[in-house]
Amino acid sequence: MAPISSKRKKTAPTMLDVAATAGVSVATVSAFVNGTVPVSTELRGRIEQAIRSIGYKRNAIARSLKMGTTKTIGLVIADITNPFFTDVTSVIQDVLHRSGYAVMLCCTDEDPAVQDEQISLLLDRMVDGLIIAPAGDDHALKRMLSRADIPTVLIDRICGGINADAVVLDNQRAVQDAINYLISLGHRRIGYISGSLDTSTGIGRLAGYKAALESAGIPISDDLIRFGNFRERDAYNAAIQLLVQADRPSALFSANNLMVIGVMKAIRDTGLRCPDDISVSSFDDFPWADVFQPNLTTVAQPVQAIGEQAARLILERIAHRGDQPPQRIVLSGRLMIRDSCRPVADPLGS
Amino acid sequence: MAPISSKRKKTAPTMLDVAATAGVSVATVSAFVNGTVPVSTELRGRIEQAIRSIGYKRNAIARSLKMGTTKTIGLVIADITNPFFTDVTSVIQDVLHRSGYAVMLCCTDEDPAVQDEQISLLLDRMVDGLIIAPAGDDHALKRMLSRADIPTVLIDRICGGINADAVVLDNQRAVQDAINYLISLGHRRIGYISGSLDTSTGIGRLAGYKAALESAGIPISDDLIRFGNFRERDAYNAAIQLLVQADRPSALFSANNLMVIGVMKAIRDTGLRCPDDISVSSFDDFPWADVFQPNLTTVAQPVQAIGEQAARLILERIAHRGDQPPQRIVLSGRLMIRDSCRPVADPLGS
DNA sequence: TGAGCTAATCTAAACGTTTCGATATTGTCA
DNA sequence: TGACAATATCGAAACGTTTAGATTAGCTCA
Numbered sequence: 001m002a003p004i005s006s007k008r009k010k011t012a013p014t015m016l017d018v019a020a021t022a023g024v025s026v027a028t029v030s031a032f033v034n035g036t037v038p039v040s041t042e043l044r045g046r047i048e049q050a051i052r053s054i055g056y057k058r059n060a061i062a063r064s065l066k067m068g069t070t071k072t073i074g075l076v077i078a079d080i081t082n083p084f085f086t087d088v089t090s091v092i093q094d095v096l097h098r099s100g101y102a103v104m105l106c107c108t109d110e111d112p113a114v115q116d117e118q119i120s121l122l123l124d125r126m127v128d129g130l131i132i133a134p135a136g137d138d139h140a141l142k143r144m145l146s147r148a149d150i151p152t153v154l155i156d157r158i159c160g161g162i163n164a165d166a167v168v169l170d171n172q173r174a175v176q177d178a179i180n181y182l183i184s185l186g187h188r189r190i191g192y193i194s195g196s197l198d199t200s201t202g203i204g205r206l207a208g209y210k211a212a213l214e215s216a217g218i219p220i221s222d223d224l225i226r227f228g229n230f231r232e233r234d235a236y237n238a239a240i241q242l243l244v245q246a247d248r249p250s251a252l253f254s255a256n257n258l259m260v261i262g263v264m265k266a267i268r269d270t271g272l273r274c275p276d277d278i279s280v281s282s283f284d285d286f287p288w289a290d291v292f293q294p295n296l297t298t299v300a301q302p303v304q305a306i307g308e309q310a311a312r313l314i315l316e317r318i319a320h321r322g323d324q325p326p327q328r329i330v331l332s333g334r335l336m337i338r339d340s341c342r343p344v345a346d347p348l349g350s
Numbered sequence: 351m352a353p354i355s356s357k358r359k360k361t362a363p364t365m366l367d368v369a370a371t372a373g374v375s376v377a378t379v380s381a382f383v384n385g386t387v388p389v390s391t392e393l394r395g396r397i398e399q400a401i402r403s404i405g406y407k408r409n410a411i412a413r414s415l416k417m418g419t420t421k422t423i424g425l426v427i428a429d430i431t432n433p434f435f436t437d438v439t440s441v442i443q444d445v446l447h448r449s450g451y452a453v454m455l456c457c458t459d460e461d462p463a464v465q466d467e468q469i470s471l472l473l474d475r476m477v478d479g480l481i482i483a484p485a486g487d488d489h490a491l492k493r494m495l496s497r498a499d500i501p502t503v504l505i506d507r508i509c510g511g512i513n514a515d516a517v518v519l520d521n522q523r524a525v526q527d528a529i530n531y532l533i534s535l536g537h538r539r540i541g542y543i544s545g546s547l548d549t550s551t552g553i554g555r556l557a558g559y560k561a562a563l564e565s566a567g568i569p570i571s572d573d574l575i576r577f578g579n580f581r582e583r584d585a586y587n588a589a590i591q592l593l594v595q596a597d598r599p600s601a602l603f604s605a606n607n608l609m610v611i612g613v614m615k616a617i618r619d620t621g622l623r624c625p626d627d628i629s630v631s632s633f634d635d636f637p638w639a640d641v642f643q644p645n646l647t648t649v650a651q652p653v654q655a656i657g658e659q660a661a662r663l664i665l666e667r668i669a670h671r672g673d674q675p676p677q678r679i680v681l682s683g684r685l686m687i688r689d690s691c692r693p694v695a696d697p698l699g700s
Numbered sequence: 701t702g703a704g705c706t707a708a709t710c711t712a713a714a715c716g717t718t719t720c721g722a723t724a725t726t727g728t729c730a
Numbered sequence: 731t732g733a734c735a736a737t738a739t740c741g742a743a744a745c746g747t748t749t750a751g752a753t754t755a756g757c758t759c760a
Contacts, residue, residue, distance in 0.1 A: 027718085062716035065717070106447070124409075125411070261637060264641040412715090415715050
């Protein structure tokens, strides 16, 4: 007898198979597998044996369909290549896995259009919750979220009109501290490489810069503010513009980690040296910041706490849905003073 | 009339609802939504209208159950915090999304036990394929994979006994080139901070080191080889050991990016300076390597190509299952010479 | 005019679970 | 001994799709 087909469609064993070989009903198998209802030791043994012998594994898809829950969280960030998001992702992933949740990762590349697409993809797949670092202040996003009515927590950035839990930094205060430090070193012409003002972080950080100058009585000049859109390349161009000015700034602050690389390249390419010729500081810390020169003075974000809080919030929100009003958790940055900033040269040598 | 329940269980609209409001059967709706079978313009209009009016979205879970495919790929890596994996993840993510696949991310933290757990999680969720950078050479992993019979591609590392597609680097040659470069600068005592020999990368890179020394006629000394297990902290300790030796090495090579941070910290903490007192080179490049001092000489991996090939292989394997024998793609590293390595000091001043 | 086609639509059975309500099997007590 | 719980088990109906096969309507052509 020839085999029916050489390409046997190997179907994974199901509960039905287990039930058959153990001589019980599928309801009993289900009860045993999930421990929802007591099963006699007799049957328990037979089922256990059957499961082992045919190598049964519960099908999570079928379960999801029936239960209406996928035990999966969608994580939407701008760029997995950015160490800040990487660190946060790492801890979120860790915490959620420990609670039995899987994480679906999506990167928006700071583009609201692809963000909408990605979120739609996650919604289709019926994720139980969404953790989003929103790119831009997008209507489509708001509509989708309010429509889908899904537990959501915003991280890093908030978004007007989205009434969700959020964990963010006190960006204004953090930058203000950093700029105050520069001012305390005698800097008056401080260049600022800003992120996009479509994000709450871009706005908050710039506000911190302005507040610091203002309270020190230093006039705010648009000549000293350039936009790097949180990208290295744009920041490079922005920094070049500031550096070739006749009266160039004595210090530069970059509103995130990606941009400070561009800033340093610009400094190198204009033949300047940091910190000798110009001081530099930036938002976001690096693990190598205190080994490679110049040791950057940065604003470190509490990435561990951000990730933990985000994971906690989404789990709570899933457990209790709309019982409580949205929470907003505001954390503080920490100024890490190293040696990329020098006191401003005193022409009088006093 | 009081409402039945104030907590209306808002159920998402289904195909049945669409069918009802459009006055057609669900089969027709399905045909329209998927474009599998021609539908008259008349009904097409009615269905389109109905979908818009009740805000219908196809339920991907139900679809997956029926179709046996989730359009999801599991990505299993050691550590999302490592820039190498981050870069590769980013491009894999990108390519797969473009093909309509979602990516589920799991981190093993280099621990075979959690690796098994994570893969089991992914298998439960019926991912259509797996891209793995295996941690260790694990039986449980092999058993799971051969049992599950799922399209798999290995990246970065291979694993004896797993007969899957793979995209790896020619680690031996890459390290050999780097060590040859050090030798060409006159170095004879070259310290090596190795990764774990449970991984093919750990083995291949160490082999490169040894091969280079051997072909230069330099004796291989165990005193110059220490294990950093691909972690910063372990590498720090390993480097300290090498640096406090009476006859300390004149150059150090680190087998990955995480470890070289530890190495640099060790150099700093023993009061030495790179490259003046000691030369340093390492596997894996950094985006900032040419702006911060010392500008590290590194072996850059073609991360873009690795990610693209991995994504391509998994898609092909999903499309054609077991038709073709497993492919192994071997890419080459590139030595990026900067200035963390100096010619060895010549005591005779010749 | 009606047999034979084609094309569009529908009916109903899966996919692999969970779970409600029903049934069978005990043991307890009046 | 019969009524009544208390338990353990089972049967079958969902969950929201896809799709094979049946049905219907509209043609063509002998």
